[in-house]
Amino acid sequence: MSSITTKRGKGIAIKPFLTLLKDTKPSYGLLAIAIGLSIISTLVGLIIPMFTKNLVDGFSLASISKLxxxxxxxxxxxxxxxxxxxxYLLNYAGQKMVAGLRDRLWRKFLVLPVAYYNENRTGESVSRMTNDTGIIKTLISEHLASLFTGVISIVGSISVLLYLNWKMTLVLFTVLPLSALILVPLGRQMYKISKGMQDETASFTATLSGVLSEIRLVKSSGAEDREYVAGKTGIMNLLSFGIREGKISAMISPLVSFVFMLLLVVIIGxxxxxxxxxxLTAGELVAFILYLIQIIMPLTQLTTFFTQMQKAKGASERIIETLAEAEEIYEGEEEASGTEGPITVEDLSFGYKNxxxxxxxxxxxxxxxEVTAIVGPSGGGKTTLFSLLERFYExxxxxxxxGEKPVAxxxxxxxxxxxGYVSQESPLLAGTIAENLSYGLEREISSDEMRSAAAMAYADGFINELPDGYNTDVGERGVKLSGGQRQRIAIARALLRNPRILMLDEATSSLDSQSEAVVQKALSNLMVGRTTIVIxxxxxxxxxxxxxxxMEKGQITGTGTHAELLQTHELYKEFATQQLQLNTPEILAGSEEEVAVADDKNTGSGRRSAHSRIGGSLSEG
Incomplete structure (x- = not known):
């Protein structure tokens, strides 16, 4: 891929563009038939002026046989x-080629690492999939044939004109090069404008998708006016590019008409x-004019083709860059499922880009x-550690x-x-509850399995109360459900995965006390017998x-049980004192019952004891 990678801001050569199309595995036979039929149609058109010449020069209809x-x-x-x-065939071939290109892009987007999406906005990727591939489709399905037929029509017409009257034909060549000198620079300008428009379209799409996906945040923050201004800026930028594109088009079309009229006046005169x-006979003059039309019209089509080609080259540049991005490496020497032993993190260091x-x-x-808890101030690197354990980053x-084997x-x-990963937000995809419960599972999930998992996650109660039960649509990102309901569905989904390793990232921090109590029961069921790491x-x-x-500032500053850290880690002791109001030597010793009582007294919520929230299920497991 390195051979076709380009630097942003520079035009790409035609070879990478053709390589990109070749990689879509087009039907060359279909393209050949389509172009062949276009050529036949063009060749037939070249005969018509000669037939007209004979009619004008005295060839009567009476002399023509029925055959x-x-x-x-x-x-x-x-x-x-x-x-x-x-x-039709060109349109079909173009649609198939672009479908193949979109298929490659879609697969690429799914195997790109999380780091790619940290650096690139989602809307820009959507624009690559829709707008840029659409430009390439238009080139193939609507303008590709004009390249071949236009050349044949021009060459054929000039050849016949040279045969009819070479002196008049030479007159054409005094005007055609002049028009080329004007149209070629305009084509280059069109490329720059179309490339800028594609960039701006991608940026505008990213703005729209970002705002509309978080419309509740926009409304709750009263940011409608601000987002309107940001969107209007994108709209006006697109308007600017569109007007500039219109200016170029407004110059090209009249120039072509001017050249045609100039040639027509010269030829007629x-x-x-x-x-x-x-x-010269009158019939030859009429034929000359008709052949002139068969030169000028293809010239207009070729101008449009090369304008569209410039747009397609700009679109290809971004597609090629995306396809050249490094993918996640899914292959490995062996499967992880047969390996036993502890999970060991050794001298792990990581930093984001720049x-x-x-x-x-x-x-x-x-x-x-066993259960490992990661605690500490915000920004200490806890979530990044989870991302490394998930292998979102290397x-x-x-x-x-x-065990003894590196997970790589x-x-x-x-x-x-x-x-099995349960996060604070527990995102759901648009679809039904059943689809979300079975999401990502390769095996078929029976109704009994789904109900059993929902029961263990304490989700069966509210699911059964819904009008459509497991077929209830949850809305985009699960907005039709409460936070506690989403969490319980996420836990049920994790239960269906039956993971050996459980990762809980602040799984109850955003819930009210009643929802938290239910979710904690579900988590207790989920944690039984599993290696669990909790933020x-x-x-x-x-x-x-x-x-x-x-963890503090990306480093581990203390490890041990609650009682051990109270004795050895000053900041942990300070955290415990602030959160649990540990003021007596007995409570500082950290017994389960006293910590639970202190927590209940501190929060006033009457929640279950810490032991039953975490430790109770572990002792059972």
Whole structure:
């Protein structure tokens, strides 16, 4: 791919564009038939002026036999049918090629790493899939035939004109090069404008998709006016490019008409003198004019073709850049499912693009079936650590192992199949509850399995109360459900995956006390017998974890149980004192019952004890 990668801002050569089309595996036979029919139609058109010449020069209809009349009518009908079939086949071939190109892009978008989407807005990717590929489709289906037929028509017409009267033909060449000198620079300007319009269209699409996907935030923040201004800026930029494109088109079309009229006047004037002098017949002059039309019209089509070609080259540049991006490597030496042992993080360091390290020399071990809690101030690198465990990013230094084997040796799909992830937001896709529960699972899920998982996640109650039950549409991103309902569906989905490793990222922090209590019960069912790693800001939810890791500024500054960290880690002790109001030596010792009582007293919510929230299920497991 490196050979076709281009630098933004520079035009690309025609070869990469053709390579891009070739990679769509077009039907060359279909294209050949379509172009062949167009050529036949063009060749038939070249005969018509000669037939007209004979009629004007005294060739009467009476001298034409019925067979000749049938032949002429048949030729016209064949020309019409050939042109129609050619247009259809070219459109069909163009649609197929662009469908193949969109298929490649769609597959590419799905295997690009998360880092790509950190740097590129979603709307720009949507624009690549729709607008840019649409430009290429238009070139192939509507303008490709004009390249071949136009050349044949021009060459054929000039050849016949040279045969009829070479002196008059030379007059044409005094005007045609002049028009080329004018049209070529205009074509270059059109390329620059169309490229800028494609960039602006992508940016505008990104703005629209970003705002409309978060319309509730926009309204709750009272930001309608601000977003209107941002959208209007994009609209006015598109208007500016459109007006500039219109100016170029307004110059090209009249210039072509001017050249045509100039040639027509010259030919009629000069040809009229030739007819008067007896050098040229009236029929030859009429044929000359008809052939002139068959030169000028294809010239207009070729101008349109090359204008569209400039647009397609600009669109191809961005598509090629996207296709050249590095993909996630899904293959691995072996499957992760057959490997046992603890998960070990060794000297892990990572930083985002052009930034300082978010994680530095992070090391710890998680034993099978145990709970590890990650706590600490915001911005400490906890979520980034989760992303590395999911292999959304590759560490810059260090390694993650399962047993004795580095996880990079496993196929990416098999590794992620081991993991069940429940986040704070628990996003859902537009569709039914049943579709969201079975999302991403390769095996068929029975109704009984789905109901059992929903029951364990305490989601069956509210699902059964919905009018359509499991067939209820959840809306875009699950907006028709409450936060607690979305969380329970996410937990049920994780249960259906039956993961060995469970990752909980602040899974209850955004819920009210009643929803949290239900979700905590569901989490208890989910955590049984699984290696669990939890990100938590509220210490009361993780005080009974097998180990607690305290992270600050991307580094681990303390590891141990709740009681151990109270004795050895000052900042953890400060966190505990602030959150749990631990003021007595007995409570500082960190017994489960006293921590739970302190938490209930602190929050006034009467929630379940920390042991039953986290530790109770673990002791059962």
């Amino acid at each position: 000749q009349i049938v032949g002429i009518v048949g030729a016209f009908i064949a020309q019409t049918i050939a042109a129609g079939v050619s247009i 000069y040809g009229g003198m030739q007819v008067s002098a007896g050098v 930034g300082e390290n978010v994680l530095s020399n992070v090391s710890f071990r998680m034993h099978p079936g 560490p810059q230094m260090g390694m993650i192992r399962l 040796a496993f196929s990416l799909r098999s590794w992620r199949n081991l993991i 938590a800001h509220r210490l009361a939810t993780v005080v009974n974890a097998d180990q607690i890791i305290f």
